[in-house]
Amino acid sequence: MSEIVLEVRRLRKDFHTKKGILKAVNDVSFAIPKAETLGLVGESGCGKTTTGRAVIRLLEATGGEILFEGNDIRKLDHKGLREMRKHMQIIFQDPFASLDPRLSVSETIREPLDIYGIGTAAERADKVAELMSLVGLAERLANSYPHELDGGRRQRVGVARALSLEPKFIVCDEPVSALDVSIQAQILNLIQDLQEKLGLTYLFISHDLSVVKHISRRIAVMYLGKIVEITKSAEIFKNPLHPYTKALLSAIPIPKVGMKRDRVILEGDVPSPINPPPGCIFAGRCKFAMPKCRERDPALTEVSESHEVKCFLYSDKEQGGAE
Known part of the structure; x- marks a missing residue:
């Protein structure tokens, strides 16, 4: 079993x-x-x-x-x-409501790493790039904000954030x-x-x-x-x-x-x-x-x-x- x-x-x-x-x-x-x-x-x-x-x-x-x-x-x-x-993490139903409109895509994904103090600044940046690639987000979207993304991309950001702490x-x-x-x-x-x-x-x-x-x-x-x-x-x-x-x-x-x-x-x-x-x-x-x-x-x-x-x-x- x-x-x-x-x-x-x-x-x-x-x-x-x-x-x-x-x-x-x-x-x-x-x-x-x-x-x-x-x-x-x-x-x-x-x-x-x-x-x-x-x-x-x-x-x-x-x-x-x-x-x-x-x-x-x-x-x-x-x-x-x-x-x-x-x-233990969660992916929420509404990707727009669950993302902080003041944070860019990279900042949103990096936030859990910042909170837990994981890695150096350079290591966190590499981790964010890795997660974006993993969930199918283009590198050019790193500095975009939630209101600039469609629903599918916003939900991918939510998935990447949930995965950030492994x-x-x-x-x-x-x-x-x-x-x-x-x-x-x-x-x-x-x-x-x-x-x-x-x-x-x-x-x-x-x-x-x-x-x-x-x-x-x-x-x-x-x-x-x-x-x-x-x-x-x-x-x-x-x-x-x-x-x-x-x-x-x-x-x-x-x-x-x-x-x-x-x-x-x-x-x-x-x-x-x-x-x-x-x-x-x-x-x-x-x-x-x-x-x-x-x-x-x-x-x-x-x-x-x-x-x-x-x-x-x-x-x-x-x-x-x-x-």
Whole structure:
């Protein structure tokens, strides 16, 4: 079995609001082996980005464990976390909003090296040139500013910045969703090429299953703060089990004239994450819902090799442990 770089156990992230406690991430667990990609997919607002940011402690988790190479990073003090950040980075969704408009391309990529005091001025300049070449940025762009670049080049700057400290693990938070379709494939291919060259491990977050399929070895489907299905990429397209996963897949258009999928239309409203109803979080929108679905929360259970699903259609085990 491959070495596990990141293991998340029963992760929780709550936000206190005037109306109550919003459970953005609720009892999420997964593991990512070295040099592999786990795709995390779901509708907007399901908790994907919150999960990614909590994993690298941009947001402080409410509960659970985050094990990076066996060490729980939630227990690290400021000094330990600062050192750990060299190994865990993030590529943000909006390349324009995530770049400092006052810094040129070279200054943006060099900034992490400056902060950590790595190398001499000449060595940092060489490192910046090396990173620009690695991500496909022309040398002539070194003194350009974010507003002078198109979306694809801005995202390449973001990728280069994330790589500057030579991390082992990167959260890719919808890195192509803000880009033109013609540019998306270029950035996805770049991210894959970098993984092969550098042995990187990714948590790839997206609302688009077709994008996740292109880059991920395994896919986790998230709904209202919980993972409802997780399995190999090919398996989830060939044999989806959870009713929510089937609905997501049915919405993907077929790139052939005249061919359409049988759409699964979800009825009802998404329940509030502040005061969720008892039982299965998907019961109110599921046509297969049974009385017990509104009373108990199903466990995320392995139903075949490397295929887990959170549904009473495949398991009648109650969720273990207290939240």
